[in-house]
Amino acid sequence: MKVALIGLGTTGKIVSEYLFNKNVLSMVLCRENSHNAGMDLGEVLHRPYMGITIETTANLEEKLNIYKPDILIDFSSPKFLRDHLSTLAKCKVNVVTAVSDYSQMDIKRIKVLARKGEIGVAIAPNITLGVNVLLKMAQIAAGLLSDYDFQVIDENHKNKKDSPSGTAEKIASAIKKVFEKSGEHNDLVPIHSIRAGDITGRHKVLVCGKYDQIEITHTAFSRTAYAEGAYRAACFIYGRKGVYEMKDVYGLMGNSYTGEQIPLSSNKKGTASVYA
Ligand SMILES: NC(=O)c1ccc[n+]([C@@H]2O[C@H](COP(=O)([O-])OP(=O)(O)OC[C@H]3O[C@@H](n4cnc5c(N)ncnc54)[C@H](OP(=O)(O)O)[C@@H]3O)[C@@H](O)[C@H]2O)c1
CATH class of the missing domain: 3.30.360.10 (Dihydrodipicolinate Reductase; domain 2)
Structure with missing residues (x-):
């Protein structure tokens, strides 16, 4: 599983390090005018060289075709998916979006584009x-x-x-x-x-x-709780189509909790669209 990350803010930095340590981080993106553009991830995290150059979202389609991530994890802002979800769908990149301030209109649009583009999207404003x-x-x-x-x-x-x-x-x-x-x-x-x-x-x-x-x-004692949740969601959405919530990721559907857990390595494929 190859994961791309957008958003290197308060939470995204912690998430990037977690994904790097899990050996799944293959691409890190930032907005076009970001001061992080072109830097090694290690520089931004005040760590030794990590070998991941931060790319801007300019010519995103071209870059996705080079790096070929399976999933993009989004800890940025609603604007990123507004601008780029259709490109992600075109490149068949599944999405976990942890962004928490979408409008109802944004959510509707995400659902439509995900279904039309036949990709998987986990909408996760509550990721732990x-x-x-x-x-x-x-x-x-x-x-x-x-x-x-x-x-x-x-x-x-x-x-x-x-x-x-x-x-x-x-x-x-x-x-x-x-x-x-x-x-x-x-x-x-x-x-x-x-x-x-x-x-x-x-x-x-x-x-x-x-x-x-x-x-x-x-x-939450540590933002690593968000990183862990994002990783769980990425494992869940890998190879799936449709729109999901974290209760699907954690197997918490229905009225009573069954205790069923989705294994971290899960790549079970599915097409159900369950986000209400
Ligand atoms: N689901 C959860 O449980 C959970 C947990 C924690 C956080 N979150 C959510 O995750 C998001 C980020 O949180 P945060 O506290 O890390 O915020 P933050 O510190 O403000 O960081 C936001 C990051 O996103 C980047 N960004 C903003 N707009 C962008 C765009 N249009 N395109 C590309 N990058 C963009 C910013 O880049 P610049 O540095 O260039 O401005 C910055 O690196 C928020 O929506 C927050 O609510 C959710």
């Missing part, structure tokens, strides 16, 4: 296994405690561009879906966002009743 388990736990609580108040608190580093985070929105909408199904709870699920210092990422679901409360919290 831990956060996906938190999502499940919150849904169980919503099913059992429909008369409690549910609130989501999202804490992230002060330079994070989106607020609330894509993960916080995903948690709130998952809870709302359970309420809608049961028809018992009509309230909104408010999200409170804190942007401070270098908080790696914390999401809390506060479930508050009249006499007691539950807190379900996921804290």
